[in-house]
Amino acid sequence: MAAPTAPRPTVHLRPEGTENERLDMGFRAFKKERFAEAIEAWGSLSLASLPRLRPALAEAHFRRALGQTDRQAAIQDFRAALAVVPEDGRLWYHLGLALHHEGDLDGARKAYARADRQGFPRREPLAYVQTLLELEASPSTDESGRARALPGLCLEEDLIDPIRALLRQDWATLAATAPLPAVTHAKGTPSVPGMAGLLRGIGLVGLGQWTQGIQTLGALSQDLFPGPMEALRVVFLGRAMAAVGRSGDARKIRAATLARTKNPTLGADVAEAALAGLEAWLEEGRWAQVAAAAQEVLKAFPCPRAQVAAAIALDHLGRDAAAAERWAEAARHWSELLRLGGEALPGMAACSHNLALAYEGQEQWDQAATAWEAALAALPRRITKAQVKSGSAYGGLSPEAMLRRREWIERRALELRQRTGRVDEVLRQRKALIKRTPLDLELRLEQAETLMNQDEVRAAEREILAVLRLAPDHPGALEASARIHLMEGLPKAAERPLRRVLALDPGRAFARMALATALAAQAEDLPRGARKEAVRMLEEAVELAPKEGGFRLALAAWLLDGHAADQARLQIDAALGLGKGAWGQVFGFWARREDLVQAKALVQQGQALGVLDPEFFCHAGLDCLHVAEDQDDPFHELLHRRRAGGRGAKGESGRVEKTEAWLAFSRTLLDQAVVLDPSVDRLRDLVNVLIVPHPDLALPYAERAAALRPSDPMVLLDLAVAQSGAGQSQAARKTLLKVERAARAHKDRHEATAILELLRLVPVMGAEGLHESFCKIMRAMDGPDDFDLDSEGIPY
């Protein structure tokens, strides 16, 4: 039996092949500068047996390190190279540079020292970075960074001393810089004569010798120096220019340089110049000026003073715009403020709050929801005593008040998302919220409401039942449960929860109305013989919702059928007392009962009281038309007789007579609507409702509208359709020509194109078929399905 084995170490994939093959593979990769591959190939070989591999492997690590953008990875490579050839001073030097960059000054110092000990041949650059390191470690100590005395080096005189003078702001020393001997230091250093000029110019400007400073510094080409050195030249040249009144030139060169190099000194100079009048502007409320100046500074330099100034100005500009309801402008300012403020400025929750309101003002619900969410994220979850005492926007709130605000914002954001139609997102977010706060019953009910609106009745029911399990008498949940029953056509089932709500709180408006509706629905389904039961139910409905005329009229109908005319009259009069709108409702009641006498009496009564408006006459006229149309319905008489308890049968002549009477009354009422409101809009309203079923009735109104607006292509098209429907094909053809002319001259190109498109179909269907086709289109548009045109262009 085999002995138990230790866990296997992780197996690294190694290049396949023999030792020599792997060696060659590494060399080939190295030549192609694929150092990672070379390291991989060589890494699997034994360095002990292949001593010539050591420098090669170290070189591969070294070169890969130089190409690394990640400095830590580079340091690892330098260390790996040094592990192979620790005596290589060059590797120590570069490790020192990398550590120096990373701010590990101790590590860098040791690495430079080791490079020196190992005899790194480029002594000047090494001495320079060693000196720099000491200067950086303690820049204020005059003796720090004293360069090591290296025979043949002039670092002290031509580089280190001027740097020290700059750090001390020893302008006199700098101004006296003599032309330096033309010694070339490490590659990459500028030519020495240029350096001397730069140092002299800086010194002159530091001493206030502006003109000489400008001459000296201005004579130097910007290409002479690396970026940070060039920035110093521009700092001093800009200061001298500003001092002699050349502010425009100063601004130009500063901006151009800052665009290339970030330099706090130069940035501060730009800020100082741009924000020179800041206090006065703020005092005077010149917000636009403050914002523009501060933003200009911020484009070039992250200046805290400019940041706060811009924020103050933008907030004021936002408030001014909001006060004038210029919401888009307000949103722009607050967005910019939030962009600038980020995490640096305090109170950003208030700014996000205001931004959300600005978006709401524009009805941009999605953006508003996002801003509310940002406000919520910026609000503290807990408030300290110090914040309560501070009294700032949110800080002055008690923890309870803060919690209420958080909840309000959360709901608001959800509600707005819902408005944008992103219901799935809302349901998802709310579900997560419910999970976090399972005892928030209102939230569950909101979820149920949304689900109901999405026709997800069962899911809604589950939420409601969850609430009722936690709080069996929760009125909102009981009402929601009743709503589901009503939606499903189960008024009897809705009754129980509603009665429970009203037992707890008899004044709840929704429950009263819903119970009245449930009772009326049940009464409507009762057989004629159950009159007593129906009356009882409707009396209760009226008691629950006394201001709803519909329940009173339903009750009146049962009472009239039961020969309780006086009681019915009481209900009808009470319905009429509910306001102007009730007159139309009562007229409809008499029309449905086909009681022309009562309908006419009602109109007379209303006219005498002056309560009838054009709207009433329009609707009443249409009610009469429906009654007239019903006379042609073969089932109608049967229904009518059933309603009348088997009496009132009428023959053909009686039916025609009745139809005529209702039609005549309809015309009278519609005419009266036009008498009260003879506008084209009113006439077109009538034409629109009459044109499909009664083009002959629509025609006089269409003619009057066309007379009032003879160049309106839509009005003329109405007329053509009405003429076609009324059998006046020739007149329709003439009108169509006018329609075309009017459409071509019409200002609204979109509408004109639509009309001309429609006219294109006329040759196919002919003026005679215009009305028929129009009716098909209208019916198709009203119907659930889309319509299409057949091969001849006729809608089907």
Place this chain on the structure above:
Amino acid sequence: MTELSLVSQDPYQELGLEPSVSDADLRKAYFALVRLHGPEKDPARFKRIRAAYERLATPEKRLETDMLRLQPWTAPPLPALERDPALWIQDVLRAARSLSDLDRRHFREDFREVKS
């Protein structure tokens, strides 16, 4: 449609109160104003006062009103411009670094030949 409480229709402003007023002080101030501007003396003002109070009368209404008002933002104090020293040490050191190998990218002279 959002009912934003703008300056012109700010209920607190109408009642002459700060938004941080307590509920008790709010009621007290309301009754005092109503006594001062009764419906018979100044019906228009009375109506406005009532409408303003109506928007703050219950905790729910007050929360809604408060949340639909612009929130005050307290700006931090304006920092002074950092002008001292006239020349930033970091800028001098960066300039000095720019003359050194620390700012170089290519070091071909430090490469060693590798022979296969």
